[in-house]
Amino acid sequence: MNQTKIGIDAGGTLVKVAYRESSSIVYQTFPSQAIYDAVSWLNDSFLNPIVCITGGKSQLLAEKLTAPAKTIVEFDATNRGVHFLAGQQRDAIENNFMFVNIGTGTSIHYAKDMEQQRVGGTGIGGGTLMGLAYLLTGLWDYERIVQLASNGDRGNVDLKVKDIFEGALPPISGELTASNFGKKESMMARNPSESDILAAIIGMIGEVIVTVSSQMAFQHNVGSIIYFGSSLRSNPLLRDIIKEYTRLAGKEPVFLKNGEYSGAVGALLSLD
Template sequence: MLIDKIGIDAGGSLVKLAYFEQGKIHTKTFSNQEMDNVVKWLSFLSPNAELYVTGGKARALNKLSSNNCHLIDEFQSVTTGTKYLLKEKGIVNKEFILVNIGTGTSIFHVTANSFERVLGSGIGGGTLMGLGYLITRKKDFQTFTQMSSKGDSRNSDLLVRDIYYPEEPPIDGDLTAANLGKAHLYSDATEHDHLASVMQLIGETILLLASQVATRKKTSQIVFIGGTVTNNPVLKDVLNRFRDMMNYEPVFLDKGTHAGAIGALIEI
């Protein structure tokens, strides 16, 4: 079947692609270190397809590809793609907070007819890859997610109850007082524990920022997308864990990693 249009989000770590085939959206992912393979795959799939490209590496891909490329606004693409995926999931909400956790993190306030990028943070997937390497000397994202699932962040994080021990703390003793704050004190903590603590650091930091935006904008639904949260149950658990305490409604999208590529695909 002829594929005449492909949406691409060429980001800081991953190149995400989306295209329609037989009425359904299909997706594919490459490392952004594999640009030559991306170009080869595009030539194999559909050498004459129009490319609608967004993301920080969009111009780099444009220079490599012989396809006709159209550069699309990154923020517009990711919000448009998220709205499409929410509708596909049966969620119709005219206003929400969008948290895109990629290499870094962007936080948007999205309404029916507009969007605003409110905040950004250098905490994200790049943090996981960098600290994960320093802890383990490994470089694989899935290795870090698997290792963190076997760890206990309480062996690496300094908790409120650790500070107040043996007295009773005035607030929940299981709250984090300092991320990785016990890593140098507890010699029995493992690499798995430290990686679990890194996930806690990323999740807690992003959630605190997102909840502040949600409070300011007076909306409770927070939609989490991006390559860092996809197939990452430990991070999802952190982002879910405080919903009663902080009064927010988390939403995770199956194709959230590809929201920008999907938005670029359907934008024009």
């Protein structure tokens, strides 16, 4: 029997696993906090697997596995996975593009000729959503947070350009956010709902990420920005904001199917 090849991306929040079964790739996720669940599952499910681990917690995980595991640099693994997944979903992927990994934090990369260069990042990411959501609403369950956010109205929290230019014609689109969380007067008159607050947090995160990423796309003269990471999971609101703002910046947003597994897939491919 062939030994199973397993690629793992042990990130700050989630451990992502990708392994081959017949001709397809199977995906699995565990919370990094409960790393022993991932360890037990891996030790119990596979006999003498061939393992490659990437991500900030790769060393921690490798020490706990029964099987020997090699570790690889996260940015290279992610780059490889991104090219593979992008190649699967588009007929012709451009030779150069930006890719943005919205994990616990956000990392921004310029890809050209199959190579990547990390050109920047921001601490505003999925961890910011979890932390601010907890502070402002007491909620901590990811699925609950994104589900509630989808019914929220950012208009009760964020100040739009048109709110400032009351009645007058603004020099830029009145629909743009003038100040995230800036509608203090109206919030003092009527408290926004949990859903409104959560939607505003997601809005702020999406807008910051696009602002930084699109600036870098201009600097590197590329047209497409590929976004991925578990923060986009079950999160249509974040996708929509990113899509809209990226197009406003004149760039083309691309979302990768199974993109949150880019690192794990890259680690898996490095075993071939």
